[in-house]
Amino acid sequence: MKANCFVGTNKVEVQDVPDPTILNSRDAIVKITSTAICGSDLHLVDGYVPTMEKGDVLGHEFMGEVVEVGRGVDGSRLRVGDRVVVPFPIACGACLACQAELYSCCENTNPNAGVAEKMFGHPVAGIFGYSHLTGGFAGGQAEYARVPFADVGPLRIESDLPDEQVLFLSDILPTGYMGAEMCDITDGDVVAVWGAGPVGQFAMDSARVLGAAMVIAIDDVGYRLDMAASQGYRTVDYSDTDVRSALLELTGGRGPDKCIDAVGMEATDGAAHVQLYDRLKQAVRSETDRPHALRQAILSCRSGGVVSVIGVYGGLIDKFPAGAWMNRSLTLRTGQCHVQRYMRPLLDRIERGELDPMRVITHRLPLAEARRGYDIFKNKEDGCEKVVLKP
């Protein structure tokens, strides 16, 4: 089959690879009908993740049709012919983390748990196409994918909603929603969102659905701010505006009640903390003019507010404003999205017309043009917000 593979720093290539086969009894093979490029795919290919191997199949946002199931798959939950959206964290459904609905912290699905444990203190779940630190699972920017624990995660789509309305249930819609949910939004809350990429846009939509009085988008990419403005959100362009002052002005000097970091840290690492620390310092030095979303969010948030982090962090960060956080009674909440928790309720919201995931799609490309998709997404060319790939 054809699959989009990591072949080196900032280089991806669609290659011929073997078709996937069942390796565990609860696996399914899914024939992929739609897949997408995620901002975190850019983190993987930009060379900051040392547990990427040349030839890894990329992609963790995908959906399609079940064409084969292992003998251990519960037939009441999944059968050949089912149309499914696949959540990006692989979860067993049986461990204590899964029972607490902390699916992205599943204790059983990462065969490289020992490595993850050295990096993070405790291991994290396996993730499709997302380095060997999260298990070394082949991804879904391909014609077919093997899906472990197929009777736990995948969501069956029984309505005739088009792929593009439900594809983002695999990651970015639940991720944005969890960012807003962690804010515990109450009446009158102003919610500021750093990053107007696809996850940021969905965090904004979710904040509004959950009752925010005002939503503010912060970014420096004009067309992304325009996209937010088109939905009725206020915008702050940090390339020509002091963010903290602008936020104070928009909130009568109070500051946003809730702040969402949908940017994260460009750099991640999997081997040694020291190496990671140096790399981060290098990255920061090379981008001294670029504000740090998390630091800014903490300094901007009103006292007693919530800072919710859904942007991806990989290791250590420098100069964390602990004084502001502690003295002003801020709550910091975060997590890789526990996608399985949100798929069904968000599908309901899509069916009711409360959320329109298709609004972020700017490019539809055949899988064969994946490389171009990565290029325009990374370089923010051609108004690129979200690329959907068709195998």
Next chain:
Amino acid sequence: MELTSTTTVNKPPQEVFDFWHRLENLVAFIAHLDEVRVTGPRSSRWRASAPFDTVLEWDVVTTTDVAAERIAWASVEGADVHTSGEVVLVPAPGRRGTEVRVTLRYDMPAGPLGRAVARYFGDDPSQVLDDDLRRLKQVMETGEVVRSEGAPWGKRARKEFPQRPARPLSEEELQELRGRTEVRA
């Protein structure tokens, strides 16, 4: 050499005990064990592969056996491998399953055998036992050892990075995998 490790398995102590008590089951998650054969009410014969195609076999006697609480074993007098071990099961608080605490002791023999054993455990011996217990947890909670494309070999996973790329296995690799498939409990 003494190794200790612990994990929490989301099953009641009696269930963990019953699984471990069927000593043949140890093969499913202990990386170096190829076979455990029960030879009597309290005796068994264990076989392990060591580097350079060496095969080690030794007789083991179960020394302690308290339902839902504890199992201990030791190699018999005169065996090639001098080893003993113990698993202690403690209910975790708040219905969080069972805390499984394992101790393994090896008297390292002199000569090539000792070197082979030392080489097997490598620079970080406790990691080997940690990984064994991770697989015990996988097998008890999900029914099998989880495989990825990067680490498809189950308990035969090579420890070192880099791994094979995270892409589907070739026909040759699949044949090798079928050939290596462990005896399932």
